[in-house]
Amino acid sequence: MRLRLAGIAFLGLLALTAAACGSGGSEKQPPAAGPVTITMWTRAATQAQSERLVKAYNSNHKNQVKLTVIPTDNYQPRIAAAAGAKQLPDVFAADVIFVPNYTSQGLFMDITDKVGALPYKDSLAPSHMKLGTLDGKFYTLPHTLDLSVWFWNKDLYAKAGLDPEKGPKTLKEFAQQATTIQQKLGKDGKVHGTFFGGNCGGCYVFTFWPSVWAAGGQVMNPEGTTSLNDQPAMTEVFKTYRDLYEKKVTGPTAKEEQGPTWTGFFPKGEIGVMPMPSTTLGTMPADMKIGVTPIAGPDGGESTFVGGDSIGISSTSKNADAAWEFLSWTVSDEAQVEVMAKNKDVLARTDLSSNKYSAADPRVVLINSLVAKGQTPFALRFGQTFNDPQGPWLRLAREAVFGDASKIPQLNAEITKSLQQ
Structure with missing residues (x-):
């Protein structure tokens, strides 16, 4: 997952957009007389996939897409x-985690009827569709997806006397x-x-929370207003990683790793097994023997954090039909x-x-x-709360893994307070 490693204060966004786009609808426009060029924005984190889709679409469609890539931060x-x-573009992608903020402010057009007409509507990535739904109406489609999984280095497994073809099926394994490595x-x-x-903070949610879900637990209530990160399912995951750190199994820099380089050690052949973004599989060294398995709970199960971007038609677009032609083609x-x-x-x-x-x-x-088994949390x-380096989640996670675990209940209450502000 292309993780947001710094929190975004949505107060400015809310102030700017509360009255900007009305109810999310759009005035009906007469059909264009000829081919239309629609504008599209995406963040740099998903540039490669977006560029491939736009290039392929433009190569065999009369309508065209002009893509603008903006630095993620x-x-x-x-x-x-x-x-x-x-002055929003005709279509824009957004980190799926933040899609509810945009839908609640009317930035996306209602595409419920259009989605309903797709013959494969029930096969669209469920967690992405869930976060793009507001009051029973659809506003976005899945654009790019990135999942958290466990990678293991088969060569290191063989050298350590482990079966290189058998990765872990539980968090305990x-x-x-x-x-052993x-x-x-x-x-x-x-x-x-x-x-x-x-x-x-983003690394923790991407890699630790799937073990909670795999164990049948949750990290928040469905409304995203109450934290459950003090419950046994989460604290057991924390304890597992705390034991690994104390035994010096995690490497000396794990405690201070802020995110930019956390995926860089496995491709060098330095790590036995670790959670990784699924999108990195295609970038691994060609001669590296890598196993992939779902993230599991302490005693089994499997889940994943379904990250990536969703995409929708802006509520101010004057080219809704052409925009939908492109969006529907992408799926x-x-x-x-x-x-x-x-x-x-x-x-x-x-x-x-x-x-x-x-x-x-x-x-x-x-x-x-x-994709069908994973979750994307809503809040x-x-x-x-969870991505901001100064937010309460990172403080809780660090105390749980490196510091005073007795502070978890107090810090969990602070997470709930933040979610409810």
Whole structure:
């Protein structure tokens, strides 16, 4: 997942957009006389996938898409400013976590009828569709997806005496295998059993929460207003990672890792097993033997954090029909298979998880199959609470893993307070 590593205060966004776009509807426009060029914005984090889709669409459609890529850290302020000035592009993508903020402020057009007419509407990534729904109406489609999974290095497993074809099926096995790697291969200080972003709020939610979901637990109530991060399912996950850190299985820099480099150690062959973004599979060294398995709970189960971007038509677009033509094409068989699957990207449709490209790599089929099993948490104040380096979640996670775990109840109450502000 392209993680937001700094919190975004939505107060400015809310102030700018509260009256900018009305109810999210759009005036009906007469059909264009000729081909239309629509404008599209995306953040840099999903640039590669967006560019591939736009290029393929433009190559065989009369209507065209003009794509603008905006630096990820500047994206939300740009959306806020454009909304306030009623100058949003025809379509724009957004980190799925923040889609509820945009829908609640009327930035996206209601596309309920259009989505309902899609023959594969029930196969669209469920967690993305859930966060793009408001009051029973659809406002967005899945655009790009990134899932959290466990990678293991088969060569290191073999050298440590572990079966290189059997990755962990439970969080307990994960810890055992990581510990074995450390004990057998970690004496020179170059190889470590596992690694995680210990000073990165977004990294924790992306990699720890799936173990809670796999165990049947939750981290928040459905409304995203009450934190459940003091419950046994979460505290057991924290305890597992705390034990690994105290045994020096995680490597010396895990405690201070703020996010930018947390995925950089595994490709170097230095880590035995660790949670990773699924999108990094295609960027791994060609000669590296990597196993992929779902993130599990302490005693089993499987889940994933379904991240990535959703996309919708802006409520101020004057080219709604042309915009929908493009959006609906991006989730078509052609785009999903010949553009996304061909490049080993996670598909936005569960009915296409096994296709002619993914069939060549069982790991890709597995990753695609997790789209239907994973979750994307809902909270209107997600950024301030969980991604902000100064927010209460990071303080709780660090105390739980590195500090005084007795503070968890107090800090959990602070998370709830933040969610309810």
